[in-house]
Amino acid sequence: MSEKEQQQKEVQLQERKPLSVVSKLCYGLGGMAVDIFWTVLGAYTNIFLVEVAQLPPLFGTSVVFGGRAIDAVCNFIIGPLIDRTDTRWGKIKPWILGSGLLLIPIYILVWYVPDVGLEGKLAWYILLYVCLMFVKTALSISSRALVVFLSHDSQDRDSATVYRGLFVLMGIVAGMAIHGQIVASYEQKKFDPCNIDNSTNSTNITVDNIYLKEVKTGYLISAGIIAGLTFLCVLGVLIGTTERKDISKTSQRQHYQSFIKTIKAVLTFRPNVYILLIFFNIALTLSILLGTSVLFIQYSLDLAEQVQNAMLAFVLSAAVSMVLMGKVVAKLGKRTAFMCYQLAIIPPALGLQFIPERNLAVLIVVCIFLGLSGSAGFFIPWAMLNDIVDAYSLQADRRLDTVFFSMALSMNSFTTTLGLGLTTIALEIGGYKTGDCVQPASVGMSLGILVSVFPAVCSLCAMVLIWRYPITEQGREQIQKQLENRKKMDKDNQAQDSELKDVGKDSKRWYSSGTTKSFEEETPPLSAPDLSVSVDQ
Template identity: 50%
Template sequence: MTDVTKTRKPLSIVTKLCYGIGGIGPDLIWLVFGAYTSTFLVQVAQLPPLFATSVIFGSRAIDIFCNFLFSPLIDRTNTRWGKAKPWIVASLLVITVTNALIWYVPDVGTGGKLAWYIILYVLMKLAVSGFHIPFRTYVMFLTDDGSDRDSAVLYRTGLSLGGLVGGSAIHGQILALYRRSEYDACDMINTTYMYGANNTNRSMDGASLEMTKNGYLISSAALCLFTLAGSLAVSFGTTERKDISRTSGGEGSAKSLLRTLKTVLTFRPNVCLLLAYCCNQAAVSIVHGAIALYVEYSLDREDQIENVILASMVSSALAMPVVAFVVSKIGKKTCYLCSQLVAIPLFIGYQFVPSGSLAVYAIVIGHGFSSGAHFFIPWALMSDIIEECYLQTKERLDTAFFAVLLSANSIGITVGLIMATIGLEIGGYELGSCFQPESVGSAMRTLLAIFTSALVFVGVLFIWKFPITEERQKEIMEAVKKRKLASASQHDASQRNGSLSDMNQEALIPQETSSSIPNGLQEEDKLVSSDTDLSVLSVCKESAV
């Protein structure tokens, strides 16, 4: 009997590294989108806050439903490179082109710019969905070993966060360089000279705006290089196992799709994870979407925006070894639960940071450590959920499960970004003004402290109800191993039966021989007359021997 656990080598470090590098570009682009979309649309593109909300909501709403559309398309893909890899590489190329255009501000008026950004944001979201679903599922197609999958997810998360640190530094410092240029119309010396010391509604001039636009364009070119590097790494550094991927997915019909969605959306462990992840992701997205506005208008420390965002990313990256160690000691569920409980007082702390204080660094660094667990553990838990469903239903629905989790991710991000722009509207944000009323800063404080804490608390409740404990995970791994061994045994038996069947078929075909009676048969052993051709018995005897 063939032992499949011994014939397959564990994933190499090179494969894990190449898999992780593939996600750096899109994740970095997504981070920049989350942190700078609201600021870019209202300050640089000069769109009213409600228009910016329309752009964000329109693109995100399409993303939520496109995840369900892409899942069956990916399942039905069958190429020499497999199911997932063609989608990953093609989507990365589209993301690169779209990202190069999306930070350009066309001179077509407010209505034209609104249409421009809606179209590009929708294209970007389609490309990102076409990337993330196969890329997240790809870990299931690289190996069938649970520990190898968790290790690959850890590599991916760590490399992604490391890339986010480097990319955030590049993006932030480029913007800071152009913001602090000699054309800064909001500098106090320039504005006092131009408008007088008592003016409270000074607007950015055209030269300063053009410099800021150039900063975004140069930064986007750097992000595109990260994405192209990821495309090359996945193309040449990883190999999809078709023996796994070909068993994933349903029949592809509308009825099968609805049945698959029903199975995924009613599977209790998945429901608990989806609700918990959606709440926690909404809280994280509120921070990403509003932290720049909070630092500028609540703390009056515009010069620290890039450094605060960078500190959060560095702490998340440094947290990954700690999270991996804690998971190995207490399990995924307990680690995720504890990390989110710790995040609640940190969120509340945003309310009490004094204006002009640098105490915000302590909060964002602590929040970065809790975010590290959020970025890694839910995706590792999804592997356990898929295997548990496989044991119960005998169906592999890898792509569908990851698509639904990505939809929950999109819902959380959408809620977070929309709440950030709505907070600006409620706070009375004045479009194009260098100075904003104090109500804008108060709205950002309330948003970051109260709403995020409430969302995380609800998420903690759903994590508490998550049924796959560490003990159950070990049982799942053992059961899956036994099922694979049984499947391999049946496969070997089928091959042996097939070989014997072929030999018997050959044996039953009469052969021409020189003697009608095979050697070694005595007269008393004959069961038929001497005229009968008994050469077939010779063949059968040789086959038996």
């Protein structure tokens, strides 16, 4: 058997072999690698910048928007760069390894408070957030798009996406638990954050420096642990998954259009327009629920010591829901199931507005219902994106996998930035005073409106968009069948080309040997009927 035939046989065996559970688990670790630190950033960036780093809310907004704006731009740049990467180790894995290595020192420094004055702190955090967003974008796109290079089978890819969704929730749980508990332990030291002078019967309304020093230490210890866990997850992805060379080579053979034409083709593809708008509403809902809830629980419900427990209730209930979601989607279809989940978010989101002050039991119940309904945003839209990539491949006869994923992540980044920006705007409207122990009641009121009304409205908009989404279950099945037929025809054409090349090589060897007999006299030619049969197959 020739080397080519052996390679073709190995590829065929790979295609028939379903994706292993180990590969799916290791692919899922990529979701945990990103979200274990991304969740902490989303939930604690605002409170860290305004209370620990002592930046005014508008300065905090500048840091957030500066970093996230770069994140959105990087998504447009890094996606095409990954698509053009061609190394002996593949096109995806080098990006995963490089971004994983760079992430560790940058993430730790993000939670360090330098003693350089107000303007110096602003420059420090803007620079670090820009670097962090570049590294995060590279890791997020490469680890997300890896699923396309693991298998041709759409069911395998959907199954791997479910595993990733579970690990995303595990990352959220781990991030919230590790960061929340460590920081809480340092906040509950013997130092009182508000320095009370008993001799004069007066209270200093500013946060005590000794308390701040302890909290800063807690943030740095948490950052070191989370950065280490992130890199372990990255190693798991690299070791436990196999990037299919036949899929990578197929992608590399694509004809690349100009950057602007490629972006235009992706942004004007009708199903992708719908999914990007869906991502906008889903990401805004989740970013507000996760990012604003920390401040809402602290200032509106007066339960600052229970923030980590409420967030854990949310993510644990979401993880339980993810276990059953695959069955729900299989029975109802992606569109119908997604619409039901979005409708279910609205009542508990509005219910946040009516939770009595310091009532932990009601808060936990509402968080559980929000987690059960909000978990769909971690899986279903990404599974729908896999279908869009296939639909575009069928229509345009070229694959732009990483570009589609980068556009979706760019929308997520933009929306998360908007969510954090809305939080700081709510603080400004409410009259938040940096460093004060007691905040006006208007702060809690403005946060309450943001955390309840906005998610409910966004969920309703998402439900309408999902209802109008053009790829139905029947359409998805037809796309898969047509792709399989095209793939079969491509294989037959390749086999025919390989056979003709072998004939040409034999002819050259025969004439170069100096024999008096021609090749045509000794070797019967391939008949036309044989070629036609090969093509039809």
